[in-house]
Amino acid sequence: MDVRSQIAMVFHLDKCLGCHTCSIACKNIWTDRKGTDYMWWNNVETKPGTGFPTKWEDQDKYKGGWVKKDDSINLKSTDKKRIVLNIFHNPHMPSMDDYYEPWTYDYQNLFNAKEGPDQPTALPISKITGEQIDIESGPNWDDDLGGSPIYAKNDPNLEGLTEQQKQQLFAIERLVFFYFPRICNHCLNPACVASCPSGAIYKRGEDGIVLVDQKKCRAWRSCVSACPYKKTYFNWHTGKSEKCILCFPRVETGQAPACFHSCVGRIRYLGVLLYDADRIEEVANLPDEELIEGHRSLVLDPHDPEVIAAAQRNGVHDSVIESAQNSPTYKFVKEWRIALPPHIEYRTMPMLYYVPPMSPVMATQEGKTINHVSDNLFHDIDEARVPVKFLANLFGAGHEAKVVYALRKSKAVRWYRRAVTVGDVSMEDAKKMLGAADCTVEEAEEIYKLTSLCTVEDRYVIPPAHREEAIEMIEDPHCHRQSVGFGFVSGPRRGA
Amino acid sequence: MASAQSYLDQLFFGVLPYLALIIFFLVTIQRYRSQAFTYSSLSSQFLENQRHFWGLVPLHYGILVVVMGHVVAFMFPRQLLAWNGHPIRLYILEISALIFGLLTLLGLLSTLVRRFAFSKVRTVTSLADILLYVLLLVQVISGVYVAVMHSWGSSWFAASASPYLWSIITLDPDISYVIAMPFAVKLHIVNACLVIGFFPFTRLVHILVIPNPYLWRRPQVVRWNKAPGLRR
Numbered sequence: 243m244d245v246r247s248q249i250a251m252v253f254h255l256d257k258c259l260g261c262h263t264c265s266i267a268c269k270n271i272w273t274d275r276k277g278t279d280y281m282w283w284n285n286v287e288t289k290p291g292t293g294f295p296t297k298w299e300d301q302d303k304y305k306g307g308w309v310k311k312d313d314s315i316n317l318k319s320t321d322k323k324r325i326v327l328n329i330f331h332n333p334h335m336p337s338m339d340d341y342y343e344p345w346t347y348d349y350q351n352l353f354n355a356k357e358g359p360d361q362p363t364a365l366p367i368s369k370i371t372g373e374q375i376d377i378e379s380g381p382n383w384d385d386d387l388g389g390s391p392i393y394a395k396n397d398p399n400l401e402g403l404t405e406q407q408k409q410q411l412f413a414i415e416r417l418v419f420f421y422f423p424r425i426c427n428h429c430l431n432p433a434c435v436a437s438c439p440s441g442a443i444y445k446r447g448e449d450g451i452v453l454v455d456q457k458k459c460r461a462w463r464s465c466v467s468a469c470p471y472k473k474t475y476f477n478w479h480t481g482k483s484e485k486c487i488l489c490f491p492r493v494e495t496g497q498a499p500a501c502f503h504s505c506v507g508r509i510r511y512l513g514v515l516l517y518d519a520d521r522i523e524e525v526a527n528l529p530d531e532e533l534i535e536g537h538r539s540l541v542l543d544p545h546d547p548e549v550i551a552a553a554q555r556n557g558v559h560d561s562v563i564e565s566a567q568n569s570p571t572y573k574f575v576k577e578w579r580i581a582l583p584p585h586i587e588y589r590t591m592p593m594l595y596y597v598p599p600m601s602p603v604m605a606t607q608e609g610k611t612i613n614h615v616s617d618n619l620f621h622d623i624d625e626a627r628v629p630v631k632f633l634a635n636l637f638g639a640g641h642e643a644k645v646v647y648a649l650r651k652s653k654a655v656r657w658y659r660r661a662v663t664v665g666d667v668s669m670e671d672a673k674k675m676l677g678a679a680d681c682t683v684e685e686a687e688e689i690y691k692l693t694s695l696c697t698v699e700d701r702y703v704i705p706p707a708h709r710e711e712a713i714e715m716i717e718d719p720h721c722h723r724q725s726v727g728f729g730f731v732s733g734p735r736r737g738a
Numbered sequence: 739m740a741s742a743q744s745y746l747d748q749l750f751f752g753v754l755p756y757l758a759l760i761i762f763f764l765v766t767i768q769r770y771r772s773q774a775f776t777y778s779s780l781s782s783q784f785l786e787n788q789r790h791f792w793g794l795v796p797l798h799y800g801i802l803v804v805v806m807g808h809v810v811a812f813m814f815p816r817q818l819l820a821w822n823g824h825p826i827r828l829y830i831l832e833i834s835a836l837i838f839g840l841l842t843l844l845g846l847l848s849t850l851v852r853r854f855a856f857s858k859v860r861t862v863t864s865l866a867d868i869l870l871y872v873l874l875l876v877q878v879i880s881g882v883y884v885a886v887m888h889s890w891g892s893s894w895f896a897a898s899a900s901p902y903l904w905s906i907i908t909l910d911p912d913i914s915y916v917i918a919m920p921f922a923v924k925l926h927i928v929n930a931c932l933v934i935g936f937f938p939f940t941r942l943v944h945i946l947v948i949p950n951p952y953l954w955r956r957p958q959v960v961r962w963n964k965a966p967g968l969r970r
């Protein structure tokens with residue numbers, strides 16, 4: 243048992259409002275430099291939708307992540323052999339067209355335009371070339387276009403849905419969609435790290451944050467293709483890859499990452515998970531349907547004396563173990579089992595988990611009467627307007643059982659609380675539901691508290707840093723916004 | 739007049755190579771030590787992904803083979819001459835050298851057109867890039883010209899260019915090997931020195947950081963922020 247600690251995250255999708263505050267907080271701190279203008283280390287997608295970059299989940303196109311072949315897993319398109327052959331031209335790399343061309347507006351024209359019959363306008367100009375452009379796409383280009391035949395219809399997760407289920411998703415006036423905020427998952431088996439020819443990307447031993455060493459990156463671009471979540475971005479100005487750094491300068495000083503701190507819906511949770519690094523390879527090799535359970539089994543019980551002893555032997559500080567014992571992520575992932583990893587079938591072992599969203603309650607129509615309740619108390623999960631199959635493609639490697647489990651529990655907790663506070667549901671029914679959803683009353687209360695009444699301290703349990711000498715930090719990045727990236731005494735000047 | 743010519747020869751073939759090598763080593767090392775961040779291939783594939791293939795791939799594979807050919811001829815002149823003893827082998831060598839030379843030239847022209855035809859790629863083009871294009875064009879064109887006009891280069895390279903290069907390396911420059919060479923060859927040599935001297939100021943430095951440990955390292959990289967020895 244090789245016990246290590248990882249700062250892991252849970253996003254509760256039922257609470258996300260799609261306000262994009264998180265994205266803006268991140269952009270303001272990290273990606274307002276030249277060359278990073280198109281990057282969204284944190285972005286919020288509408289699902290169903292094509293996402294950012296367009297159709298990033300379509301691994302037939304981008305060929306990211308790992309695939310299982312016989313007894314071992316290989317990077318889908320970025321294993322060593324292929325990287326060596328393709329080093330001059332990376333065949334599956336997305337280009338700027340798959341993201342968007344960043345632009346600003348020619349505001350001067352409002353003042354300088356010659357007198358004429360029309361009002362002057364501020365035309366869009368490219369932030370790269372300075373030339374006038376037609377805006378063809380942008381960040382969140384398909385925001386809120388859940389039912390759109392141009393965007394939502396192309397969502398790769400719709401695969402395997404029946405025609406009827408698809409119709410259900412796209413029916414006019416009954417559109418349904420939800421938001422899907424994404425940051426780097428700081429994976430346990432990161433494809434970006436494994437593919438980097440320079441060995442520039444690494445996982446920090448103490449907290450599992452995955453970083454790109456800017457001084458070692460040589461623009462071979464394999465990480466961009468390798469990350470199945472498309473969360474490494476290529477800085478076209480400096481010729482270096484960059485990615486979400488989980489705000490490590492903030493985390494090291496006890497503050498939540500900016501996107502967490504600013505989250506309006508309070509959907510984000512952050513805390514330490516202790517995991518067994520010896521078993522990562524074994525778990526990453528499991529068949530698809532066992533991946534979620536295997537991934538969960540990597541996470542160790544921080545109260546177990548054996549685990550504590552192994553962690554101490556490994557140099558995990560007592561304060562970090564204590565932090566793991568209070569971790570909200572541990573509760574969601576391991577105790578309640580209602581948080582699931584996104585696209586575990588990519589086998590990078592993501593350390594960001596999602597509580598799947600419940601869609602609006604669906605009524606069934608029989609002749610002229612509309613029924614809201616049926617004998618089956620969970621009918622609106624089975625017949626939900628966001629078909630479970632769709633959620634299973636996102637959070638269950640295509641298998642519905644784990645998603646259904648999480649949804650049932652969430653629903654049971656809701657009904658239970660409804661019985662307590664509103665009273666229009668009988669406590670008997672509520673308890674029946676809790677029982678069917680594998681949830682006790684105490685657990686329901688706990689879930690309810692951490693979901694609805696959570697304070698900042700409940701949501702973010704940040705372990706003390708214990709980094710006597712910070713390797714990455716040489717300068718305070720906040721003092722050098724827009725000029726110096728992170729970790730530089732001199733400015734990150736483009737080479738020649 | 740004759741002495742002015744010999745002074746020039748001395749300068750170009752006796753002094754310039756050393757100047758180039760000194761600049762090459764001093765500046766690449768200094769740049770790596772103080773400006774490691776700027777060591778990058780500065781790929782522009784992200785900005786233009788279609789034409790990129792047709793320029794970069796022939797250019798790189800062409801140049802790799804051609805440079806390897808030069809190195810082999812320089813290292814093993816005797817073996818090369820023996821190999822060329824059979825005309826058929828000589829022909830094969832010459833023709834393949836020419837093919838890869840032409841591949842390089844086509845690739846170079848294709849990247850050049852791409853670089854200036856696409857406005858996004860144009861904006862990430864520096865003065866150093868432009869100078870480098872000029873030098874590389876002269877180098878490749880003169881090389882292909884030599885291959886076509888002064889055939890059997892693999893043999894005479896081994897017989898006279900190789901000893902000249904060895905004399906440079908052993909700090910005992912003997913320029914008599916090269917002063918009798920045709921103009922195109924001389925141009926190729928002088929320009930090569932310019933490329934080497936200019937190398938550290940350009941994106942060419944990415945050649946020096948070719949990722950070798952990659953091939954045998956374990957897939958995952960973990961860095962601990964502790965003194966080595968403290969942890970396993």
Ligand code: SF4
Nearest residue numbers: 426427429433434469
């Ligand atoms: S999400 Fe992508 S970039 Fe982040 S650690 Fe995983 S593979 Fe790497």
Ligand code: SF4
Nearest residue numbers: 259261262264505507
């Ligand atoms: S700030 Fe929070 S609620 Fe708003 S979009 Fe981001 S994750 Fe969702």
